[in-house]
Amino acid sequence: DQQVKQNSPSLSVQEGRISILNCDYTNSMFDYFLWYKKYPAEGPTFLISISSIKDKNEDGRFTVFLNKSAKHLSLHIVPSQPGDSAVYFCAASRPTGYALNFGKGTSLLVTP
Amino acid sequence: DTGVSQDPRHKITKRGQNVTFRCDPISEHNRLYWYRQTLGQGPEFLTYFQNEAQLEKSRLLSDRFSAERPKGSFSTLEIQRTEQGDSAMYLCASSLGLGVRNTEAFFGQGTRLTVV
Numbered sequence: 614d615q616q617v618k619q620n621s622p623s624l625s626v627q628e629g630r631i632s633i634l635n636c637d638y639t640n641s642m643f644d645y646f647l648w649y650k651k652y653p654a655e656g657p658t659f660l661i662s663i664s665s666i667k668d669k670n671e672d673g674r675f676t677v678f679l680n681k682s683a684k685h686l687s688l689h690i691v692p693s694q695p696g697d698s699a700v701y702f703c704a705a706s707r708p709t710g711y712a713l714n715f716g717k718g719t720s721l722l723v724t725p
Numbered sequence: 726d727t728g729v730s731q732d733p734r735h736k737i738t739k740r741g742q743n744v745t746f747r748c749d750p751i752s753e754h755n756r757l758y759w760y761r762q763t764l765g766q767g768p769e770f771l772t773y774f775q776n777e778a779q780l781e782k783s784r785l786l787s788d789r790f791s792a793e794r795p796k797g798s799f800s801t802l803e804i805q806r807t808e809q810g811d812s813a814m815y816l817c818a819s820s821l822g823l824g825v826r827n828t829e830a831f832f833g834q835g836t837r838l839t840v841v
Contacts, residue, residue, distance in 0.1 A: 617767075647829060656729070656816055656832035657768065702767050711756065711781055711822075713830060715767030 616640045617705050619716035626723050632690040634719050636703030639684065643705040647713065648677060648688050651700045660701075661688070693723045727751060729833035731817050737839045738807055745803045746836045750819030757800050758830060759792055760816040761785065768816055768832075774800060775822060807840045814838075 618637045626632045634648075644665040649657035663670040663677045663686070670677050676689045690697055700720045704713040730749040738744050750757050755776050760768035771790070773781040776797035786792075789807075794800040804811055814837050818830040 619767075649832075654834070656731075656818075656834045659829040659831060662829055704767075711758070711773045711775075712770035712783070713758075713760075713768070715769070717765065717767050 614639075615716070616643075617703055617714045617716040619701075619703055619719050621719050622717070623720040623722070626693045626721065628695055628723055628725050629692045632688075632693045632697065632721055632723065634688040634690075634701050634703075634721065636686045636688075636716055637684055638686075638705050638714075640705070640707070640714070641684070642707045643714070644708050645706045646677070646679060646686050647704045647706075648675075649702045649704060649715075650697075651702060651718070657702055690721075693721075695723050695725055697721060698723050729817055729819050729831055731815075731833035731836050733836055734834065735837045735839075737841060740809060740840055741806055743803065743805045744807060744838065745801055746815055746817075746838075748800045748802070748817030748819075748833060749798075750800070750817070751831060754819035754821050754831075755797070756820045756822040756830075757794055758818045758820075759800070759802050760818065760832075762814040762816060762835070763812075771802075804838075807838075809840045812838055812840045 647662040648660040651657045679686045700718040703716040757774045759771040762768045774794040789805045814835040816835045818832045820830040
């Protein structure tokens with residue numbers, strides 16, 4: 614049962630515009646959420662995280678928003694750059710669990 | 726390079742053979758994880774070590790799979806009697822656990838297993 618869902622397999626955005634990647638979760642016990650970026654033939658690279666006590670976390674061009682009532686989070690990339698083209702994974706964990714539950718990923722393509 | 730290191734990067738094996746993968750975590754990290762990723766899927770949790778203790782195992786980890794982390798340093802993942810369904814990318818990650826809260830896990834580049 615997929616507890617973390619990324620319903621958009623792919624997204625194409627023009628350079629300089631905003632990229633918005635969405636993620637939904639079903640397990641209300643999740644309290645920590647992360648975004649990872651993955652290039653082909655490499656392992657996932659940590660990008661940004663957010664605790665459930667917050668609704669926003671910002672790091673440079675990357676902002677993650679959390680809506681606990683909707684069990685939804687999103688990653689905003691502004692402005693998007695061609696080097697951002699990668700697969701983005703949303704992940705979540707429980708307070709007493711150590712495993713990360715990943716979504717299937719969204720492939721972002723930023724075109725010049 | 727002080728990141729998570731995995732060896733080998735690629736492994737091709739015949740069905741029925743045993744394979745072993747190695748992971749060297751970031752040196753100060755006390756937590757180590759193994760994940761498996763198949764095409765079109767996100768990484769799926771397999772098992773977790775805190776220091777040398779294996780504290781959590783997924784139901785995905787059948788009895789053909791065994792993982793060790795002797796002395797709380799590097800870890801090995803062994804698959805016995807490999808099957809074609811075992812073909813996947815095997816990812817290792819490590820993190821610095823502070824109490825019950827994890828910090829972000831850092832992943833290695835993975836070992837790509839192909840069972841023919």
